[in-house]
Amino acid sequence: MNAVLAIIRRDLLLAMRRKSEVLTALFFFIIVASLFPLGIGPESALLRTIAPGVIWVSALLATMLGLARLFAPDHADGTLEQMVLSPTPLGLLVTGKIAAHWITTGLPLVLLAPVLGIQFDLDVGALGVLVVALLLGTPLLSLIGAIGAALTLGVRGGGVLVSLLVLPLYVPALIFGAGAVESHISGLGAGGHLSLLAALLALAVFFAPWATTAALRISLE
Amino acid sequence: MSNRLISWFKYASPQSFYPLAGRMIPWFWALTAVFGVIGLWVSFFVAPTDFQQGEGYRIIFIHVPAAWMSMFLYVVMATWAGLGLALNTRLSGMMAQAIAPTGALMAFLSLWTGALWGKPMWGAWWVWDARLTSALILFFLYIGFIALQAAIDDARRADKAGAILALVGVVNVPIIYFSVKWWNTLHQGSTINLAKAPSMATTMLWGMLLMALAFWMYSIAVALTRVRAIILEREAHTEWVKDLNEVKA
Numbered sequence: 031m032n033a034v035l036a037i038i039r040r041d042l043l044l045a046m047r048r049k050s051e052v053l054t055a056l057f058f059f060i061i062v063a064s065l066f067p068l069g070i071g072p073e074s075a076l077l078r079t080i081a082p083g084v085i086w087v088s089a090l091l092a093t094m095l096g097l098a099r100l101f102a103p104d105h106a107d108g109t110l111e112q113m114v115l116s117p118t119p120l121g122l123l124v125t126g127k128i129a130a131h132w133i134t135t136g137l138p139l140v141l142l143a144p145v146l147g148i149q150f151d152l153d154v155g156a157l158g159v160l161v162v163a164l165l166l167g168t169p170l171l172s173l174i175g176a177i178g179a180a181l182t183l184g185v186r187g188g189g190v191l192v193s194l195l196v197l198p199l200y201v202p203a204l205i206f207g208a209g210a211v212e213s214h215i216s217g218l219g220a221g222g223h224l225s226l227l228a229a230l231l232a233l234a235v236f237f238a239p240w241a242t243t244a245a246l247r248i249s250l251e
Numbered sequence: 252m253s254n255r256l257i258s259w260f261k262y263a264s265p266q267s268f269y270p271l272a273g274r275m276i277p278w279f280w281a282l283t284a285v286f287g288v289i290g291l292w293v294s295f296f297v298a299p300t301d302f303q304q305g306e307g308y309r310i311i312f313i314h315v316p317a318a319w320m321s322m323f324l325y326v327v328m329a330t331w332a333g334l335g336l337a338l339n340t341r342l343s344g345m346m347a348q349a350i351a352p353t354g355a356l357m358a359f360l361s362l363w364t365g366a367l368w369g370k371p372m373w374g375a376w377w378v379w380d381a382r383l384t385s386a387l388i389l390f391f392l393y394i395g396f397i398a399l400q401a402a403i404d405d406a407r408r409a410d411k412a413g414a415i416l417a418l419v420g421v422v423n424v425p426i427i428y429f430s431v432k433w434w435n436t437l438h439q440g441s442t443i444n445l446a447k448a449p450s451m452a453t454t455m456l457w458g459m460l461l462m463a464l465a466f467w468m469y470s471i472a473v474a475l476t477r478v479r480a481i482i483l484e485r486e487a488h489t490e491w492v493k494d495l496n497e498v499k500a
Contacts (some may be wrong), residue, residue: 177419181412185402194398195416199389199423202430207369232428242420248411 032037033118037126037156038133044103051099059092063146067218068092074151082160083204084212088146089139089164093171096135097147097179097196098189100127101246106184114250124246125239128176136168152211159214159224161170165208173231173238174199180245202230261320263340265482266491272475279472283465290461298455310368316463318361318382320470321389322424325355328396329421332414342478344410345485347417348400349478353470355393381432388427392420406485 045052066084104110104127110168113123143164147157177195182188210223275406279325294312328350335343366376377383396416401410486492493499 103433109393159333177415178473181399182402185399185412186404187402191402194391195395198395198427199419201388202423202426205430205433226430241415245412245415248408248415251408251411 033116034122034126034129037123038130041127041130042133043068044242045130047124052096052138055092055135056097056138058095060142060146062091063088064149067149077150078152078215081147081152082156082208082215084150084202085143085146085160086164086167086204086208089143090171090197090204091170092139093168093175094134094181094193094196096131097175097192100131100176100179101183102179102188105249110246111250114247120246121239121243124176124242128172128239128242131176132169132172136164136172139168140164152215156211156215159220160211162224163207163210163220163227166224166231167203170203170227170231170234173234176242177238177245180242180249183249203227206230263338263342265342265345265486266489268342269479269482269495272479273376276472276475276479279468279475283468283472286461286465290458290465293454293461294458298458307368307371312458312462314361314364314368315459316466317357317364317396318386319463320466321354321357321361321386323471324350324357325389325392325417326425328354332410332417335410336414338419341410341485342406342482344407344414345478345481346474347413349391349474350409350470351397351400352477353473355390355397357466357470358386358390358393362390378446381428384431385424385428388431389424392424396420426443439445 032129063085066080070076101110104113114120116123133238140161143160144157147160152160175196178192178199181195182192185191206223206227210220212228213223214220255327264272290312294309298309298312300306316453328347331347331350334340335347362383364385370376396413399416400409400413403412483492483495483498
């Protein structure tokens with residue numbers, strides 16, 4: 031457990047020392063979400079309808095943008111090999127890295143989402159559901175994304191490739207995440223969607239670090 | 252092991268599988284032709300005209316087998332990939348790599364023929380329905396698998412990385428299917444249901460099953476042909492490949 035906390039602390043510290051990388055993904059999220067009204071038009075009824083989808087797709091893309099940072103720097107300077115050699119199971123260390131990745135990319139998205147939601151004229155209840163859905167969904171995105179990041183480690187054109195591998199796997203998160211907000215707006219209640227999202231998260235917490243570890247070992251062979 | 256009738260592990264080596272595949276390919280092509288000709292004959296001349304959909308429905312004789320194969324081949328590919336990871340056999344990875352393009356082709360065919368069928372029946376080339384959308388995502392998964400394998404130069408590493416992706420994909424396919432299904436459903440209910448009598452004429456069912464068999468045999472024949480090419484490519488440095496007649500010539 032100490033090792034996991036140490037990894038999280040180290041990755042957060044590294045992120046703090048290079049703030050621009052974290053902020054880039056965050057501003058990317060804001061800019062992408064802000065482009066949609068410019069392309070579609072300012073009618074608030076239309077914006078309210080597309081808001082959950084637009085914010086979720088932007089979150090998907092922003093998370094994906096941060097995936098390159100997950101393992102590549104550690105791979106480049108040899109830290110990753112030391113982690114594989116360390117007595118602590120690699121799966122735990124990977125879980126720590128994914129947690130740190132979520133804190134630096136996922137959590138800021140969750141905190142910023144209400145601001146974007148206001149831009150899209152969502153009411154307070156819908157904003158609350160949006161935050162809860164993102165709180166459950168963004169760790170899921172980090173967990174699934176980590177598999178893709180590990181598979182494309184040190185591969186030619188890895189940055190573009192990771193999007194091809196990961197985005198189809200993000201579909202359930204997108205559907206249930208955006209669906210939660212939509213069904214709240216239409217008065218059906220968001221409980222079902224949020225439960226499914228939480229179930230997916232539980233599944234991913236169990237399996238994703240394991241698959242990521244296997245992929246990392248293959249990359250480092 | 253040696254007292255078994257057939258030693259399966261003997262054929263896990265590319266060297267002994269290469270000639271075996273070569274001997275099997277003509278048979279599967281022949282079966283493809285037989286099932287294909289009978290299947291097409293049944294589906295064009297024997298099967299009655301549908302009273303609602305007219306003659307246009309006949310595209311399902313291509314569409315449904317292609318859709319079946321696209322899903323089935325993904326599972327087969329993932330099985331080979333999993334075997335390759337578990338037993339560390341080289342041939343399994345080659346099989347997975349050989350199946351992927353055929354699977355992608357089937358997924359594409361099912362989307363394409365689906366669009367051709369959808370235009371006269373629904374009045375739209377494409378609708379965002381559960382099965383269409385999950386078929387599209389299945390196609391993306393195939394493309395991702397092929398792209399990942401193509402991007403890694405070391406063949407063994409490509410096999411293993413692809414295997415993990417295929418296994419992650421196979422866990423995800425049902426999740427994606429149900430998530431998309433609950434998201435939106437407009438597609439007509441499944442025409443063939445094992446629990447109840449099929450809601451179509453028996454000859455239509457026969458035509459579809461024959462075409463499915465033809466597609467199946469075609470997929471095996473093509474995958475075996477492709478795996479032979481992959482074996483030659485990867486084992487080009489070995490003595491037995493250099494001794495092959497087709498390589499010498």
